[in-house]
Amino acid sequence: MRSGDFKETYSGLIVLSDSTWVWIWSALLAAALVCAPFVLNAYALSLLTLVLITLIGALGLNILTGLTGLISLGHVGFLVVGAYAYAIAVTKHGLPPLAGFAASGLVAALASVIVGVPSLRLRGLYLAITTLAFSFIINNVILEAAAVTDGARGISVLRPTILGIDFDSDAAFALLCLAVTVLTLFACLNIRRSRIGRALVAIRDNDTAARTMGVNLVTFKLYAFVTSAFITGIAGALLGIYLSFVSVEGFPFLLSIEALAILIVGGLGSVLGVVLGTVFIILLPEVVQTVLHFAGSGVEALFANGVHELKAMLYGVVIILFLRFEPRGLVGIWHDVKRLWVHWPLRF
Amino acid sequence: MSFLIDLTVSGLAIGALYGLIAMGFAVIYKATGLVNFAQGEMTMIVAYLAWTIATTLTGNVFVVVAGAVIGAAVLGLAIERIVMRPMLGEPLFAGVMVTVALAVILRSSITFIWDAYPHALDLGVGRDVLRAGGLSLRGAQVAAIVTLLGLLAGFYVFFRFSKFGIAMRAVAADDRAALLMGVSAARIHALAWAASSVIAGIGGVLFAMVYDLSPAMFALGLKGFPATILGGLDSVLGSGVAGLIIGVTENLAGGYLTPGMKDIAGFLMIIVVLMVRPFGLFGEREIVRV
Structure with missing residues (x-):
């Protein structure tokens, strides 16, 4: 029996998991998930897809709320922005879906800079307040800018074809979501164990101490917010495709x-x-x-x-x-x- | 010109309601340091209580208002005792998230306890239109402005002279020192929740008398919120006054710009206020010492 958990090297300290069994179980779970879309019935498959998409969005929020300790009450705003960015890019302008995904992440990130710069300079609950305001303002902006967004009519979105692979069937789309989820999972795990992740956790635990240790509060908070919005925007694009229709009502x-x-x-x-x-x-x-x-x-x-x-x-x-x-x-x-x-x- | 005056006066009338709700926010923030995200929902519940009294018992305006005030106080006390008190001493994040959770619970309970259709709160008074010098306002709108002014004066006296008011300010300034001086923080918190619920509840009842009751009424909390930010989260009187400013701004924005601007003018104002003067017009500037 192990008497303790001793780390002797720095790389041993930050490794994702030091247990072979964790890797084996994770690989088995991944294999099961890859096979699942071909076995499950339509209802279970749609639940699985929803879980995967929600997981991406929640991982995005986790960088902000979980790691950095900032509350966002309006993260749905970034979902909407991401979904609309994808729909406008792909359905209305005929860009390739990959460009659509990039646009959904980048536009959401841009929106987060606009919201974040005024509110992240402040301590406390102010980000919760401004993001709450943002999620209502953005709906209004979308409805008013009907020339770009088709206003209240919404935009329908088709399942994408990426690099010659057709994701039209439910099973294929679930696999696409799975792939994006796994990518996001690794991104989040790696952010957590990097210098940036440690800085974010330091801000969460004691921002004064973090600042004393040389962590620039505004920069790192903004970094967390932008990353979080980027991931959430991509989740929004996937949710839009899942719903096959993007409208303000689709994102309560x-x-x-x-x-x-x-x-x-x-x-x-x-x-x-x-x-x-x-x-x-x-x-x-x-x-x-x-x-x-x-x-x-x-x-x-x-x-x-x-x-x-x-x-x-x-x-x-x-x-x-x-x-x-x-x-x-x-x-x-x-x-x-x-x-x-x-x-x-x-x-x- | 008369368009401008009309917009301003009706803005003052709706702003008075925002002011009442903003005062509700500020009372709780001042005493507990929490932003109560369930304020709009509590307002809505009280308005529904008033409607239930009016439709089942009696339409007498005094009975209904008294019942609503008592109901609101009980609601505030119950929330404080059951949900908020156990969170004392927990991190700020936990306390705020509890109010957010409370908000969604109260909001959806409307559909289960009452129903999803709009109702008119008809007490026989308040809907009649009063005219004075080309201006026309409904009785309840005038009542809202009068109530706000009355409460502003009342709270000024309360915080200045009464033992409870001074104790509340003491808890807000430094709860540990207040405890050492023999102030019961728990009792002050309970008082704050009850008072906030009553103030906002009166706003809700007046709102329901002018407009209608509906499950979307919780949005009133979102409208009152910019007023609290503008006035200063910890300034009860400032929040009340800022409600009037928000109401007028919103009406002017809706009248002279696009109608859609009316809904978001307050939120845009929040962002501007946080950029320029984050502690609000009348709030206390927070000085952090390390």
Whole structure:
């Protein structure tokens, strides 16, 4: 039995995982996910795709909220911007989808600079306030700029063909989302263990101390915000393709809350936590609906009319319960279980 | 010219409502250091309570208003005791996220407890149009302005002279020192939540009397929010006054620019205020010592 977790080299300290088993399990999970689209039925496949897209967006928010400790209440704004950038570039101007994805990320990043520069100079909750304002302003801007965005009519988006590969079928599109998710996962893990990631965590834990250690607060906060918006913009493009139609109504404010719920439920700042939280939050309404189905038709009918409200209420309750009883989130529970498994019957 | 005056006067009327809600934000911020993102939802719940009293019990305006005030106080106390008190001492992030979660819960509870259709809160008064020198305002709009001015005066006296008001300022300035002086921070927080709920609730009832009740009424909180930022998050009186400014600005922007500008004028103002004077017009400049 290992008596402790000793690191002797710097590269050993920052390696993604020092356990062979973690790599093996991850590879098996990846293989299973690659095979899944060909096995699952249409409904399960669409849930899987939604989980993957949500995961990308949540990973984006995690850089800002989880690592840097800044709250954004308007991240749905960057989803909308990304989705519209893709739709305008690809559907209206006929650019290749890859250029569309680049545009969705870059335009969202640009928007984040505009929002971030005035608000990131300040400490505290101001970013939450300006992003909240941004998510409402951007909807208005989209509706007003009908010449570019088609206003309230929205833009329909087709499934893309990238580098000669046709992603038209549901299975192929799920695989595309999987590929982008894996890329994002590695990007986030690598950001976390680099100088930048450590600087962001230092800002989160104590910004005065971080500043004393030579971390430029404004630069690094802006960096976190822009990266976060870039990733969220790409998630927005994928969500637009998934919905096959981009409109202001397709991106309700609840998505911002959903993303925050994912981070809190999963465990702030942990990439594994984001994955667990996403699966939990996306499947929660499904599970509750199944339970209600057995509870009786009266209850089911009551909630059938208000799926959106039921979801909102669930997210709210889950956020409050986790903050109150398990602030470390699912990843904290996972660590406890793991420790118990390894050390039982010893306490530690 | 009369267009300008019309816009200004109706802007003042709606601004008074924003001011009431902004005062609700500021009271909680001043006492607890939290931005209560559920303010708009609490306002909406109180308005629905008033509507329920008006339709089931009696339409008497005094009974309805008294019932709404009591209901609002109970709502504020319950939220503080059940949801917020356990979060005392937790990081700011946790407290704020709890209010965000509370907001979505309250917002969706409207559809389950009441319904998703708009209703008119008809108390027999308040909808009648008063005319004076070419101006016309509804009774409830005048009542909103009068209420705001009354509350502003009341809060000035409260913070200046009453024991609770001074204790509240003490907790806001330094909660640890206040505790050492024998001020119960928990009781001050409870008082702040109840007071905020009542002030914003009155705004909600007046809003419902002029316009209609609907589950979209929570957006009123988003409208009151710019006023708090402009006035200063920790300045109750400033927030109330800034509500009037926001109301007029919004109306002028809607009247002279595009109608869409009316909805976002307040938010644009937030961004400008944060760039130029982040502590607001009347707020206290935060000095950080390391």
